[in-house]
Amino acid sequence: MSQASLAKACGWASQSRVGNYEKDTREPSLEDIAQMAKVLGIDQGMLLMQGQQPSIEANAELIGTMAAWDSKTPLGDDEVAIPLYKEVELAAGGGATEVIEVPGRLLRFAKSTLREAGVHESNAVCATVRGHSMERLIMDGATIGIDTGSKHIEDGEIYAFDQDGMLRVKYLYRLPGGGVRVRSENSDEFPDETLTPEQFANIRMLGWVFWWSTVRRRRGLSIAK
Numbered sequence: 399m400s401q402a403s404l405a406k407a408c409g410w411a412s413q414s415r416v417g418n419y420e421k422d423t424r425e426p427s428l429e430d431i432a433q434m435a436k437v438l439g440i441d442q443g444m445l446l447m448q449g450q451q452p453s454i455e456a457n458a459e460l461i462g463t464m465a466a467w468d469s470k471t472p473l474g475d476d477e478v479a480i481p482l483y484k485e486v487e488l489a490a491g492g493g494a495t496e497v498i499e500v501p502g503r504l505l506r507f508a509k510s511t512l513r514e515a516g517v518h519e520s521n522a523v524c525a526t527v528r529g530h531s532m533e534r535l536i537m538d539g540a541t542i543g544i545d546t547g548s549k550h551i552e553d554g555e556i557y558a559f560d561q562d563g564m565l566r567v568k569y570l571y572r573l574p575g576g577g578v579r580v581r582s583e584n585s586d587e588f589p590d591e592t593l594t595p596e597q598f599a600n601i602r603m604l605g606w607v608f609w610w611s612t613v614r615r616r617r618g619l620s621i622a623k
């Protein structure tokens with residue numbers, strides 16, 4: 399059926415209405431959809447579905463195969479070893495902790511990734527996230543990359559910081575007067591916190607979180623010992 403024939407059968411003065419619907423330059427009303435479905439002898443749900451078909455596109459790119467390595471494997475030309483930070487319990491500290499660089503613990507990292515993130519290799523450190531406050535974005539047990547050269551807060555970015563010996567990874571937002579809002583990705587279970595200027599002054603900023611990686615374990619998969 400031509401546009402003109404369909405428009406005439408629907409009782410419309412011009413075929414341009416049908417043409418606009420076909421070119422998707424005009425949104426049809428429910429009344430027009432019902433009228434066209436009646437003339438065409440089909441269920442109007444079929445016309446609604448035609449306008450809602452999702453486009454299919456690739457959302458990943460194959461880079462290459464993985465190469466296994468251990469601590470004795472020399473660094474490649476495009477690799478750098480960055481230190482690991484974690485919470486450690488203070489000796490005779492009554493359960494108190496502090497965030498320190500762990501001697502001898504290093505993570506191999508691609509220099510190209512650092513360049514892409516705009517991070518100088520001398521400022522790159524890594525840490526491990528614990529807990530569920532940043533899920534589903536950053537999973538429990540994920541390794542993160544931190545740029546210690548970027549400590550100035552840009553609203554809505556993720557930062558790692560040392561608060562009373564606790565390593566924390568959160569969204570940060572500046573507030574008027576020098577305060578800071580602390581926000582979790584899992585805000586349903588972990589509501590926002592507000593730090594006063596005095597409280598924030600006692601926090602040691604580690605830096606901007608520019609990278610994270612999580613190893614997922616398949617359900618029912620036993621771990622070799």
